[in-house]
Amino acid sequence: MWQQADRYPDPRIISLDPSFDRYRVAFSAVERLATGYRWTEGPVWFGDGRYLLWSDIPNNQMLKWEEETGTVSVFRKPSGFANGNTRDRQGRLVTCEHGRRVTRTEYDGTVTVLMDSFEGKRLNSPNDVIVKSDGSIWFTDPPMGIAGHYEGNKAEQELPHSVYRIDGATGEATVVTRELSGPNGLCFSPDERLLYVIESRGVPNRLIHVYDMHADGRRIGKGRIFHDAGAGTIDGMRADIDGNLWCGWGMGSDELDGVMVISPAGKMIGRIALPERCANLCFGGQKRNRLFMAASQSIYAVHVNTQGAIGG
Numbered sequence: 001m002w003q004q005a006d007r008y009p010d011p012r013i014i015s016l017d018p019s020f021d022r023y024r025v026a027f028s029a030v031e032r033l034a035t036g037y038r039w040t041e042g043p044v045w046f047g048d049g050r051y052l053l054w055s056d057i058p059n060n061q062m063l064k065w066e067e068e069t070g071t072v073s074v075f076r077k078p079s080g081f082a083n084g085n086t087r088d089r090q091g092r093l094v095t096c097e098h099g100r101r102v103t104r105t106e107y108d109g110t111v112t113v114l115m116d117s118f119e120g121k122r123l124n125s126p127n128d129v130i131v132k133s134d135g136s137i138w139f140t141d142p143p144m145g146i147a148g149h150y151e152g153n154k155a156e157q158e159l160p161h162s163v164y165r166i167d168g169a170t171g172e173a174t175v176v177t178r179e180l181s182g183p184n185g186l187c188f189s190p191d192e193r194l195l196y197v198i199e200s201r202g203v204p205n206r207l208i209h210v211y212d213m214h215a216d217g218r219r220i221g222k223g224r225i226f227h228d229a230g231a232g233t234i235d236g237m238r239a240d241i242d243g244n245l246w247c248g249w250g251m252g253s254d255e256l257d258g259v260m261v262i263s264p265a266g267k268m269i270g271r272i273a274l275p276e277r278c279a280n281l282c283f284g285g286q287k288r289n290r291l292f293m294a295a296s297q298s299i300y301a302v303h304v305n306t307q308g309a310i311g312g
Contacts, residue, residue, distance in 0.1 A: 002275055002298075005029040012258075012273040013302065020261060020270035023244075028303040030272060033065055033292075034072045039151065040294035041236070042128070044085040044093065045284025052284060054294050055082040057098060057151045065299065067285075081145060081152045084128035084185075084236065084280065086311075088168075089135055096126035098145025098152035102137065102166070114166055115173050121158040125151075128185045128236055128280070131311055132192060134217060135168020138176065140183035140197065163197060165218065176220060180209065185236035185280065189243050189264075190309040195220055196245060198234045206234050208245070208262070227266050232256045236280030236294075240306040244269070246291065250277025259293060274300060283308025 005012065010029040015021050038058040045052055050067040053075055061077035062085075076082070080099035088094050093105040094114070100123045101116035114137065116123055125145025130138050141162045145152035163176040163183050177183075182201025188194065195211045206229040211220035229249075233256075237247040243264040250257040257277045261270035276296035284290055288307040293300040 002032055002035075004031070010302075014271040014273060015269070016271055017263075017267065017269040019263065023240075023261070023270060023305045025303045025305050030274070030300055030302045033070070033299045033301055034063070035298035037063070037297050039279070039296065040299060041083050041279045042085040042096070043280060043282045043284075043292045043294045043299065044087060045282055045288075045292065046087070047284065047286070047288075048091065050286075052282075052292055052299070053085060053093070054292075054299060055079065055085065055095075057081055057083055057145075062095075081125075083126070083145070083151075084139070086129050086131055088131045088137070089133065094129055094131060094137060096129045096139055098125040100125060100146070100152075100155075102126050102129065102139055114171070115164070118159060118162075118164070118173055118175075122155075124157055124159055124161070127183070130187055132168075132188065132217070133311065136218070137166040137168065138186060138195070139164055139166075140186055142182045142184060142201070144182070161201075167218075174218075177211075177223070179223070185234065185248070187237055187239045187245070188309070188311055189239060190241055192217070192311075196226060196237065196239075197223075198237065198247075200233070200235065205230055206232065208234060208237075208247075227262050227268075232260070233277070234260075235278070238282055239309040240283070240304075241309050242306060243309075244306070246281055246283075248278035248280045248293070248295075250274075250295075252277060258295070259291070272302060 037056040042055040064075040080097035084096040124143040146155040180199040184198040184200035208227040210226035235248040258274035259272040278295040
């Protein structure tokens with residue numbers, strides 16, 4: 001049962017290591033902004049309009065929360081079973097759809113299909129997406145959305161689990177890696193020298209992998225395990241300007257549900273406890289220091305003493 005904290009500091013914001021103390025805002029509490037959905041995902045902040053968008057995958061819709069009024073409205077329905085969202089460097093919405101495509105919403109509201117197949121075969125169910133400073137779009141394509149009729153339309157898998165890159169200038173698509181089982185959330189380090197990718201179907205545990213970027217900025221080197229989630233389930237993540245990873249986390253238990261913060265050294269340093277499993281998150285607000293969390297049936301927010309890295 002959700003209950004707003006009635007005193008500061010909010011006990012839900014937990015330091016697991018003294019290094020996390022600097023990121024806590026003493027007079028900030030976790031807030032529930034909206035609830036009543038089926039599976040919230042892919043939050044993305046539009047600072048120029050002062051609103052948050054997110055996906056409600058099973059309901060095949062995207063929602064909009066306005067900062068000024070707190071009003072929630074339907075942004076798009078049907079949404080193609082939208083999952084992950086981000087903005088490109090021109091401010092346009094880029095969306096991964098379990099309807100087996102990646103799209104861009106143009107300034108006039110029309111939708112451009114960026115990719116729906118590779119080498120003549122249909123994508124599985126694009127999951128999460130980021131945009132690099134060169135304009136390239138990187139996204140994960142596991143088959144979770146075609147496994148049944150709840151988060152998409154059940155279908156046969158045609159391509160391996162993959163991470164793809166779409167060139168920002170030519171639109172050419174290339175495979176980044178096919179070594180991961182259930183590639184899910186992904187983000188760059190603030191300097192874009194590292195690519196982090198969550199392996200959400202790893203056995204026995206879910207993992208975060210990290211890859212050094214090649215000098216050309218288009219390819220990755222050999223990966224290594226950055227963090228082992230153990231009994232936890234990691235979903236989406238975003239980096240802050242110090243290189244910490246803020247990760248959606250959970251497995252239906254009080255000890256795991258919420259957000260875990262992992263330092264650039266791979267150490268778990270902080271936690272935001274939520275009453276629901278958190279799927280994904282983003283930084284936003286006027287100074288990009290407000291963390292928005294899409295957690296199962298609800299959207300939560302909290303102010304933190306850092307800012308999100310650009311490109312998430």
